[in-house]
Amino acid sequence: MKDLEKMSVPKSNKIRVTGLSAALTAAIVVTAAIVVTAAIVVTAAIVVTTVFVEVQSPLLKLAKTAYAAKKKRQQIDLAKKKFYIQPLGRKLTNRAVNEVKISLQTFYGFKVQVLKRRRLPRFAFYKPRLRYRAEKLLSHLGRVAPKDAFRILGLTAKDISTTKGKYKDWGIMGLADLSGKHAVISMYRCKLGSRNRKHAVHRLAKVAVHEIGHTLGLDHCPTKGCLMEDARGTNKTCDREYLLCPRCRRKLKALGYKFPFSPRPPWPKPKNGV
Numbered sequence: 423m424k425d426l427e428k429m430s431v432p433k434s435n436k437i438r439v440t441g442l443s444a445a446l447t448a449a450i451v452v453t454a455a456i457v458v459t460a461a462i463v464v465t466a467a468i469v470v471t472t473v474f475v476e477v478q479s480p481l482l483k484l485a486k487t488a489y490a491a492k493k494k495r496q497q498i499d500l501a502k503k504k505f506y507i508q509p510l511g512r513k514l515t516n517r518a519v520n521e522v523k524i525s526l527q528t529f530y531g532f533k534v535q536v537l538k539r540r541r542l543p544r545f546a547f548y549k550p551r552l553r554y555r556a557e558k559l560l561s562h563l564g565r566v567a568p569k570d571a572f573r574i575l576g577l578t579a580k581d582i583s584t585t586k587g588k589y590k591d592w593g594i595m596g597l598a599d600l601s602g603k604h605a606v607i608s609m610y611r612c613k614l615g616s617r618n619r620k621h622a623v624h625r626l627a628k629v630a631v632h633e634i635g636h637t638l639g640l641d642h643c644p645t646k647g648c649l650m651e652d653a654r655g656t657n658k659t660c661d662r663e664y665l666l667c668p669r670c671r672r673k674l675k676a677l678g679y680k681f682p683f684s685p686r687p688p689w690p691k692p693k694n695g696v
């Protein structure tokens with residue numbers, strides 16, 4: 423028995439040692455597995471992050487380009503904008519107002535609504551020359567314009583003026599806020615030297631298109647016969663005008679406005695028009 427015990431002790435020790443070593447091995451294996459897994463995960467995370475960062479910026483660029491292209495395709499449809507005409511004073515006939523309305527509808531494709539006639543505001547009256555200051559009429563239009571107005575055009579038969587360079591009070595056919603909402607035009611100078619009523623109304627309608635062109639962002643154009651030509655103090659400029667020149671059309675297109683604008687304007691084609 424003793425012998426057996428003697429013999430069994432080392433055996434059982436051996437077993438325990440063997441057992442301990444197995445546990446240690448297992449622990450080492452598990453630890454190694456954890457370490458390896460962690461290393462793999464960290465490496466993978468680094469790789470994914472790097473790839474993400476590398477790929478993200480071109481992707482973002484691509485998305486931005488696509489958005490810009492989409493926005494460009496979504497051009498401004500003037501037919502869906504609210505456009506108002508505000509007759510100012512009693513003298514301008516409803517017929518003339520209506521003809522300007524039709525001209526703007528034809529040319530720009532606006533849906534035009536004529537507002538109820540209003541008196542010319544007293545504060546805009548310039549007593550020394552017995553005429554109305556156009557910039558004051560513009561601020562008046564700003565006050566009376568309906569909230570949903572995309573653009574508002576004031577129409578009057580009275581003479582209007584503004585300060586131009588050294589001229590403190592310079593008579594004009596029309597004035598507009600550049601890239602703004604308001605414009606005002608007058609029949610007074612369109613009538614001077616006109617052949618007949620129709621001729622004067624055609625001039626007025628061209629001035630309307632010109633001033634609205636300013637509100638849409640067009641400057642004066644050097645092309646002779648373009649509707650955006652600077653009148654330079656004479657209504658004769660109107661008479662050689664017919665359409666917007668290709669440069670002005672390109673600019674409006676670049677500004678996001680839908681084309682084509684009226685290929686057939688409501689006025690006759692002058693011999694030397696564009």
Ligand SMILES: [Zn+2]
Nearest residue numbers: 632636642652
């Ligand atoms: Zn102008």
Ligand SMILES: [Zn+2]
Nearest residue numbers: 643648667670
């Ligand atoms: Zn032009």
